[in-house]
Amino acid sequence: MKKFFYLAYISIKNYTFYLKDFLITRIFLVIVIIIFSFIYKTLLGSNQSYASFTLPMLLYYLAITESIEMSKTLIHNTISDEIKSGTVAYILLRPISYISFHVSSAIGEITIKQLVTMIIGFICAFFVSGFKIINFWMVIASLPVIYGAVLLNLFFMILIGMFAFYIEEVRPIYWIYQKFIFIVGGLFVPLEFFPPTVLKIFKFFPFTYMNYFAAKMSVKFDLHEYIIGFSIQLLYIFIVYFLSILIYSKGIKRVSIQGG
Amino acid sequence: MKIVEVKDLTKQFVKDKKAVDNISFDIEKGEILGFIGPNGAGKSTTIKMLSGILTPTYGNINILGLNPTKDRKKLAKSIGTVFGQKSQLWMHLPPIDTFNLLGVIYDVKPKILKERIDKFIELFELAPIINNQVRKLSLGERIKCEIAASLIHNPQVLFLDEPTIGLDVVIKKVIRDLILKMNKEEQVTILLTSHDIQDIEKLCDRVIIINNGKIVFENTMKYLKYNYLGKKLISIKTENNFNIPQIEGVSILKQKDYSAKLEVDTKLNSIKDIIDTIVSTNNVLDITIDDIPLEEVIGQIYKNN
DSSP: OHHHHHHHHHHHHHHHTTHHHHHHHTHHHHHHHHHHHHHHHHHHTTOSEETTEEHHHHHHHHHHHHHHHHTOOOHHHHHHHHHHHSTHHHHHTSSSOHHHHHHHHHHHHHHHHHHHHHHHHHHHHHHHTTSOOOOHHHHHHHHHHHHHHHHHHHHHHHHHHHGGGTOSOOHHHHHHHHHHHHHTTTSSSOGGGSOHHHHHHHTTSGGGGGTHHHHHHHHSOOHHHHHHHHHHHHHHHHHHHHHHHHHHHHHGGGOOOOOO | OEEEEEEEEEEEEETTEEEEEEEEEEEETTOEEEEEOSTTSSHHHHHHHHTTSSOOSEEEEEETTBOTTTSHHHHHTTEEEEETTSOOSOTTSOHHHHHHHHHHHTTOOHHHHHHHHHHHHHHTTOTTTTTSOGGGSOHHHHHHHHHHHHHTTOOSEEEEESTTTTOOHHHHHHHHHHHHHHHHHHOOEEEEEESOHHHHHHHOSEEEEEETTEEEEEEEHHHHHHHHSOEEEEEEEESSSOOOOOOTTEEEEEEETTEEEEEEETTTSOHHHHHHHHHHHSOEEEEEEEEOOHHHHHHHHHHHO
16 A cells, blocks of 8 residues: 555645645636626626525535646546557556556545635635535545545546557547536536436436536535435446446557557 | 577568568677667667567567566566657656655655665766756766666666756766666666667677668677778868878778868778878868667668578
């Protein structure tokens, strides 16, 4: 286990070289929260809530979904570039599995990014909502599903990267995945804003557990829903992880490392 | 003692074209074997099969009693690799961080890891750069760190795939000296590939020349030097019309008013004598001495065969 933690530590250290860049890009989150506060206000009109979500709940919800979205590393591009350039050779020659290497090196960076982005988002939501706070015990109770969402996204992006063994360009797959996150993942609005039938269908998709579920539990906690949702999230994490291993083990036999 | 045994090794990526075509060779413990050939000859493909990254189409490989394809993870702890065109260092961190990380990945005990890092800092003179970001290092400094990184886990076999590519002559010499030093200090067996005949000449006991995936030459460096590398190319620029010196072993390949290209047989006359004669009979502005291109050496080998 030591090597996995050390890799995570090195990736955090590597990332902190860009601390200034990171903080500058968080300005985007502030802008998003301000813009969406206007959209939410228009949507609510004279009502206190919509689908039982109040304005502060929606703003904190957005802070969490954006913190998950903005903390992603483009691991699929890294994997694809490694396979295409042949740098994959170095990792294959280490006494560590290729997927574990990438999970460990990404998880450190993502965790730190998510935590800092969420705090910035909460501060912003606090001011924009008119100094309203949510029940932070719900956020703390939801941390496992927030990091479950982070992990599910990471494994999904690794799975996308694995397609580089078979196709030249994996970016179009990522593009489709991202659009699903925007809609089915409930990035900007909770899925309760859709008709109930659509919501029922969406709950079968893995994308629902990559963003919406974690954010909803943080602002509108429900133990029964939490247990069912967390179980489905864990199931998807294992499914996507095993799919990645399967595609990797088949794909590695096809690898023809360039150069020389 | 044989550390590496390769028999009938073949790799075919596409139909009708074999990247490596039925090659066999051995490497003894502590030996530096040179593996040279032009671009696309099959050098890197061979190294990748030896390290277990690529699966051979046919043939057998035995390294330290292990089959690299089946036992890649097990073998990983006994081999080190440097691919001159690729980096294993974390670009935004200082080299010391990559060294420590590799030590942990290879399960090197902390005390031994510290001793090894200290040893390489001293041996490779890395003290001034060990805490600088890798992306700010020069190519020569980076290659030094790449080689040190590949030795952190004390491998018995080291694959160096074009470690001097892109380096200037001064740094090339530094890297060659380092390779020799660690070969002696660490008793590590080395397979070195290069386009540069000088790398091989300065470092290797034995040499294999590969072309179109086939071994076209396998013998000692001494034999190659005596039979095929006895010639040099001299390019001269003069202030006035070039005066052709009458020296044994010198033939003119090209001549224009103020410049000439000569081929010199160093077995018949020393380079020093030839240069002295040219300088005494001409007002020389510029002079360069080159080795015979590798392609020509291969051509000669084919001709002799």
